[in-house]
Amino acid sequence: MADLLSNPGAARARLRELLRTASDDAPLVAPGAYDALSARLVEQAGFAVVYMTGFGTTASLIGRPDVGLLTATEMIDNARRIVAAVDVPVIADADTGYGNAINVVRTVAGYEQAGVAGIHLEDQVTPKRCGHLSGKQVIPAGEMVGKIRAAAAARRDPDFVLIARTDAAAVHGLDEAINRARAYADAGADLLFVEAPTSEDALKTVASQLRGLAPLVFNWAEGGRTPPLSLERIGELGYSLVLFPIGTLLAATSGIRALLETVRRDGTPAAALSGLPTFEGFTDLVGLPEIGALEQRFGS
Structure with a gap:
């Protein structure tokens, strides 16, 4: 039924093109989906990309908070169902990669086989927590660099998009998060995702320090710690991809x-x-x- 299901490479190439053509006037918007039905609704609303939310996947599959309770298998199975339901590229939450760099190799292979167009990996310890919850911890930056390098080496399709997320701002401050993002770009990340800046000034600092290294992700977490800026302002700051991760889940609830x-x-x-x-x-x-x-x- 989904044209891209038989050719995941076409979905990945499409995502690359959408990211390439995203501009300050029109960042790429990816609303969150937690299951196949919500993904179909995102597509039918006219959006060009679906984002599979880990927060929403956890809530919908087991009715629990996003504190690292789901396995890679459960997340990849949900991603596979979402991909099969839509004709647009799917970006999926891959949490920490579910272990060390060797685990990341298997995680990338699983998501790629499921047909997703891209994933994001974060530098939290395992088990992780939602990026807008308190009590987060992060692994050493060098360990995460190894995981990003492993992810880049593991993908078979060069168009498979790797997004490196750092949660270090809440733990070690914004400067550390920016330094980590730079290192992750050098390790092969295609996009950079500094999670949960808590002010517009912080968002501006992130963008000014990282813009040009790789496209930047803005996580517009509904009710989260990051200020809810307008799409126009997000584009002005220099962010290329905007996630609205849990609005569909909250609306359904x-x-x-x-x-x-x-x-x-x-x-x-x-x-x-x-x-x-x-x-x-x-x-x-x-x-x-x-x-x-x-x-x-x-x-x-």
Whole structure:
């Protein structure tokens, strides 16, 4: 069904092109998806890239916080389902790579085989924590350099995008985070991601110090520690890729709660139905017409 499913290389080349053409006036926007359905909704809303959120994946798969509870297998399986559901490139959270540099080699192979267009790896210890939670710890910078070098060597498709994320700002300060990002760029990272700056001045410093080394990622974590700047301002600062990681998850949570409150109050969901997709509309959304066309084409 998804045209790019049979040719993941086309999705990766497309992501490279989108990043190349992203500008100060129009950074590339990647809303978060936590499952195949939310990914389809992101695509159908007209976005050119889907971001698989680790926070949302953890919440949707096991109903728990993002504190390193999921395995590489669980994350890669979710990525594979998301890739199969959409025709646009998917960038996936790969946490710490699930171990040392040797583990990272296997992690990259798994995500690449799943068809994703790119991943980000972070320099937290294992088990990690969401980048906007307190209590983070980071590994030595030299160890992370080795992991980035291993990731770059492990990819079979040179268009597979490697994003290096550092969480060091919350632990050792902004200067250390910037120095680490420089080292990660030298090690082969395609994009740089300094997680959770807490002020616009800090975001400006990151951009001024790192711009030109590699495209920069802005994590617009809904309700997180980074100030919620406008897309125009983010572009002015020099960020090329903007993630909105958990808005879809929060919206789904709010909608489900509202529906359940109606059922509990009234005994049925009737009063809420006017605000929901119709049954027929939903089956169209998830591709029933495509199934019908395939049945006509291949049925006896």
